[in-house]
Amino acid sequence: MAKPIRAVMFDLDGTLLDTAPxxxxxxxxxxxxxxRPALAAEIIRAGVSNGSKALIKLAFSLDESHEQFEPLRQRLLELYLxxxxxxxxxxxxxxxxxxKLADHNIAWGIATNKPATYTLPLMAALNIQPAPLSVICPDHVARSKPDPESLFLAGTQLGCLPEEIIYIGDHKRDIDCGKGAGSITIAAAYGYVDAGDxxxxxxxxxCVNHADEIWPIIERHL
Known part of the structure; x- marks a missing residue:
């Protein structure tokens, strides 16, 4: 019999937060x-979940081996910070x-591939309440998503088993991470889904098309 849910973990960009703007x-x-000419917002938006390297490839059509690739990426990150x-x-x-999670004493947290250098200042600036009880970045694990290590660590930090966690994400790597940990998974189709995916x-x-659809799913697992 499935264990009752004790925690909900979110991917960050494209799931919890609309960082694309x-x-x-x-x-x-x-x-x-x-x-160079500007790109349309919707083109950039679709690539946000794939990180800074993907955005440089998208904007400049450069391979990672190009001598300008890394300087451009570092400048992008400087501008973003x-x-x-x-x-x-x-x-x-x-x-x-x-x-709703707070009302039902369900812990929540974040498991992201966004480095702590950007995740922690972002969360501090937004000051979301109730605050997350676990924020896991690639800096905190040996293997980032799609490896399930982030959710194993989340379970340790939150005092629950991975199968007592619902994990929500807008990319297949998030779902693979959740599945690998034995967690219940929700695909956030409202997020930054690649064209053709x-x-x-x-x-x-x-699978949900709006965050309003998430709570009824959680209720089934209380």
Whole structure:
């Protein structure tokens, strides 16, 4: 028999937070510095979950071996750190969901592939309440997602088993991480899904198109 859920873990970019508006600004700022035309917001938005390397490839069509690739990536990260929480907000429905979790004494946290250098200042700036009880970045594990180590660590920090965790993410790597840990998984189809990708193919236990759909799923597992 399935164990009752004791915690909910979220991926960060594209699941808990809509960080894309700030990335749109800094990617286009970098393009402007390089005398390149701006990219449409929706093109940048779709690539945010794949990290800074993917954004440089998207914006400049450069391979990682190109001599300008890493300098451009470092400049992008510098610009982002200076603009980290200007336009970023919780996705619609997340604030209400966090309140529901608090009302039912369900812990919540974050398991992200975003380095702590950016995750921690972002979370400090937003000061989300109730605050997460676990924030796991690649810096805290030997193997980042899709490896399940992040959720094993979350279970240790939150005092629960991985199978007592629901993990929500907007990329197949998140679902693979959750599945590998034995957690219940929810695909956030409202997030930054790559063009041509389909969350229905990620083998998640559930798939939602809006954060308002998450609480009824959690209720089934209380």
């Amino acid at each position: 700030d990335f749109v600004v800094v990617v286009n700022q970098l393009l402007s510095e390089q005398a 200076a603009h980290i929480a200007v336009h970023t907000v919780l996705f619609p429905g997340i604030d209400k969901l966090l309140g 389909d969350p229905a193919n990620w083998n998640a236990d559930y």
